Amino acid sequence: MSNQSSVEILTEWDIVAARQLGRNVAKELGFGTVDQARITTAISELARNIYLYAGQGKIEIQRVTEKGLNGIMIIATDNGPGIPDIRKVMEDGFSTSGGLGAGLPGVKRLMDDFRIDTNLGEGTDIRATKWLR
Amino acid sequence: MNTMNEKVANFIHEHLDDILPDWQEKLSGIDEEGSFQMLSADMRRQTSREFAELMLTNLSESHQAYENRLNDFSEKVVRLGWSITFVTRAVDLFAEHIFLVMEEKGFINKDDVRAYVEVFANWLRPMRNSIIEAYSKTWERTVSLQKIALQELSASLIPVFDKISVMPLVGTIDTERAKLIMENLLQGVVKHRAEVVLLDITGVPVVDTMVAHHIIQAADAVRLVGAKCMLVGIRPEIAQTIVTLGINLNDFTTTSTLQRGVEQALALTDRKIVEVEE
Numbered sequence: 016m017s018n019q020s021s022v023e024i025l026t027e028w029d030i031v032a033a034r035q036l037g038r039n040v041a042k043e044l045g046f047g048t049v050d051q052a053r054i055t056t057a058i059s060e061l062a063r064n065i066y067l068y069a070g071q072g073k074i075e076i077q078r079v080t081e082k083g084l085n086g087i088m089i090i091a092t093d094n095g096p097g098i099p100d101i102r103k104v105m106e107d108g109f110s111t112s113g114g115l116g117a118g119l120p121g122v123k124r125l126m127d128d129f130r131i132d133t134n135l136g137e138g139t140d141i142r143a144t145k146w147l148r
Numbered sequence: 149m150n151t152m153n154e155k156v157a158n159f160i161h162e163h164l165d166d167i168l169p170d171w172q173e174k175l176s177g178i179d180e181e182g183s184f185q186m187l188s189a190d191m192r193r194q195t196s197r198e199f200a201e202l203m204l205t206n207l208s209e210s211h212q213a214y215e216n217r218l219n220d221f222s223e224k225v226v227r228l229g230w231s232i233t234f235v236t237r238a239v240d241l242f243a244e245h246i247f248l249v250m251e252e253k254g255f256i257n258k259d260d261v262r263a264y265v266e267v268f269a270n271w272l273r274p275m276r277n278s279i280i281e282a283y284s285k286t287w288e289r290t291v292s293l294q295k296i297a298l299q300e301l302s303a304s305l306i307p308v309f310d311k312i313s314v315m316p317l318v319g320t321i322d323t324e325r326a327k328l329i330m331e332n333l334l335q336g337v338v339k340h341r342a343e344v345v346l347l348d349i350t351g352v353p354v355v356d357t358m359v360a361h362h363i364i365q366a367a368d369a370v371r372l373v374g375a376k377c378m379l380v381g382i383r384p385e386i387a388q389t390i391v392t393l394g395i396n397l398n399d400f401t402t403t404s405t406l407q408r409g410v411e412q413a414l415a416l417t418d419r420k421i422v423e424v425e426e
Contacts, residue, residue: 027322034354052354052385053392059356107394118357121393 021075022062024093030062033074040076041087044147053125054087054145060118061091061141069095069138079144086127086146094138101131152267157207159255160246164200167249172196174241179234187228195228203242206275215278222282226290232283236276243272303329305336305345312413313342314406318351326362333366337375344413345370348406350381360395367400376416378402380409 020040022033037058041051058074065072072093079088103109107120119141123129126143133139160167172192175184187195202221205214225235247268250256256264302325307313313336317329337345347363349355355363367377379402382390390397403409414420 030322031320049385049388052389055354056356056389056393059354059358063356063358121357121395124392124394125389 021073023071023073024062024065025071027066030059030066033062033076034058036074037076037087037089040078041145044078044085044087046087046145046147050145050147054089057122057125057143057145058089060122061089061143064118065091065093065095069093072138084146084148086144088142088144089126091141091143092138097135097137097139098131098133099135101133152263153207153271156246156250156264156267156271157204159250160200160204160207163249163253164197167245168193168196168200171200171242171245174245175238178237178241184230184234195224198224199238200242203239203271203275207271218278218282222279223286226283226286232280235279235283239272239276239279243268299328303332305332305340305342307336307340307342308410309414309419311341311343311417312346312410313337313340313344314346314348314410316348316351316406319353321352321359321362326359326366329362330366330369334369334373337370337373342375344376344378344416346378346380346406346409346413348381348409349379349386350383350406352386355386355390357393357395360390360393360397364397364399376401378409378413380404380406 020036022029022036024030024033034055038051038055041054046054058076062074065074070093072091072095075090075092077088077090079086098104104119105123110118119131122141122143126145128142128144128146130142131139132141175196184192198221202214202217205217247256247264250264301318303315303317305313305315315329315333315336321329333345333347336342347366349363352359363379367379370377377400379397379400382402382404384404401412403412411421
């Protein structure tokens with residue numbers, strides 16, 4: 016089963032739209048307030064990364080089912096510059112923009128599954144899933 | 149060409165009372181959002197007459213007169229909530245209908261069909277363009293006004309006690325707002341001679357790394373002007389996400405509610421609230 020919807024990230028305000036969409040889907044799926052906050056925060060981080068580093072891209076929210084578990088998957092895709100060193104961006108405290116450097120490792124901790132595909136000059140595809148337990 | 153314009157204008161003037169009801173009916177047919185039918189019958193009649201007269205002005209009167217009318221009208225239409233698709237369709241329908249009536253009455257005959265088609269095209273093209281332009285201008289103005297309104301509610305520092313001020317933050321914090329928060333915070337601290345500032349984030353829906361980063365920077369800046377910044381109104385779910393994200397707020401005094409924050413701020417300035425015994 017897959018049921019998805021998406022938000023194009025073009026301006027800073029689209030981050031809010033993506034977050035709202037994620038929160039609504041999470042609520043419908045029956046996630047509690049703490050998990051809702053985790054999911055929306057993760058969307059916020061991923062959407063902001065798109066806005067800051069790729070300029071534009073897309074956040075998709077997908078309902079997923081696997082091994083009898085329901086979950087929500089955030090798919091963040093862009094055609095931006097890609098990430099040169101994945102190991103480095105997954106380190107806490109590493110930032111190229113003077114931020115806190117907690118974004119991607121933070122998202123990984125906020126969610127259950129985390130996968131990142133990136134090609135230099137082609138773009139980045141990040142999928143993060145949270146399962147409903 | 150001008151004489152032909154006048155001919156068309158005169159024709160419409162003469163037959164306006166016949167044309168309007170039919171046109172209104174057609175308009176109801178394309179009104180998917182129900183914004184036209186929602187109006188009272190009187191209002192419908194009046195608005196469509198205004199619309200028709202506007203189109204006539206474009207055909208027969210000076211350009212200035214037309215622009216003034218267009219601006220008034222588009223503002224009105226935006227207020228009524230008509231979509232731009234509906235308005236442009238309405239223009240097309242009006243022209244189509246008039247053309248039809250003209251043909252029926254034998255006003256147009258085979259020989260000058262081409263010439264009239266041209267008159268119509270020259271009449272409608274600038275009209276459609278200017279409607280779209282006026283429309284987007286009205287929207288732009290609305291948006292920029294709302295932006296100003298939003299900024300006004302954005303971030304104000306409220307002195308609650310001597311030496312203690314509170315800044316309640318409500319809603320999403322973006323880059324622009326973060327700047328505003330910082331400015332107002334610093335100006336307010338100096339102006340109110342605050343020693344403790346409470347940043348209340350009860351109304352902030354999501355605290356991600358960027359929001360946290362801005363808050364930390366603001367607190368550092370407050371420290372530089374000689375005051376202490378406390379973060380209050382941290383909801384349980386926000387506390388959990390902050391910890392999971394690995395954001396370090398150890399340099400802050402933080403509390404769950406504004407009330408406890410005020411108590412602590414009073415303690416910091418060697419005061420407390422006591423009940424008065426009767």
